[in-house]
Amino acid sequence: MRSSKQRDAVLNVLQSSCDHPTADVIYERVKEIIPNISLGTVYRNLGQLHDEGIITVVESSDKKVHYEGNLEDHIHFLCKKCDVITDVFCKPETPSVFNEMGYEVEKQKTVYYGLCKACRNNI
Amino acid sequence: MRSSKQRDAVLNVLQSSCDHPTADVIYERVKEIIPNISLGTVYRNLGQLHDEGIITVVESSDKKVHYEGNLEDHIHFLCKKCDVITDVFCKPETPSVFNEMGYEVEKQKTVYYGLCKACRNNI
DNA sequence: ATTAATAACAGTAATCATTACTATTTATTT
């Protein structure tokens, strides 16, 4: 992966964002640094940065992919009413901790990523 | 929500599926029961069933929404190579349990769903 | 430093999962 000022800008924007922006939001923000950057370039670089494990994607309720530059281990809270994604850095042992924090937890999902049995052996 | 044989068929297909099918796969399976059902009907009913909390959606690596009829509390394992989504019903305390099971865990994500502080108060 | 090779780019067109629309059918209520 060759260096480019476009990719640097995309990464900088994402890492200095406190929210979980979509590709088009990142595009708008990067345009303030590189006004003639193209949307395709933003998409391509987000894909590359994700493949390299430098950024992550966040589940959301709209159909768009949301990105995150903060790799620290944390939990996401997804509000079903306003659709806001919140970072929760303290790991609550029980959902009751969320209640004390002001959240009302309805359900929880955990996903592990990696290689399954078959793919682990076939390489 | 009025009853319909189309919605019953969609739910039956999903609840008797062992995988995590997408809308179009569910469409193909339901067509064996109701040959002239339309894809839009499948989408609408999946949406309704999800809104009612009767089915859930599963994160995946393609761009499609995957559905699940099994509401039992469990974890998903997403293989980055073959993209297969596996249900894991035993809750491993540590990723090492996965290793013993044959999986190679690379990362983990947890999401909580519900109402955030603001939305909890504004009702 | 020049040049060669090619990754990355801007701009635009194409893709395709999902949603919206419309006239018709069907489940419920009166």
Next chain:
DNA sequence: AAATAAATAGTAATGATTACTGTTATTAAT
């Protein structure tokens, strides 16, 4: 049995993402 409106089949539209193409910029080798 008639009235009401939710649900449907079929089709058109949407829009996030990807693919394509000719050009530019980065890296490595001479």
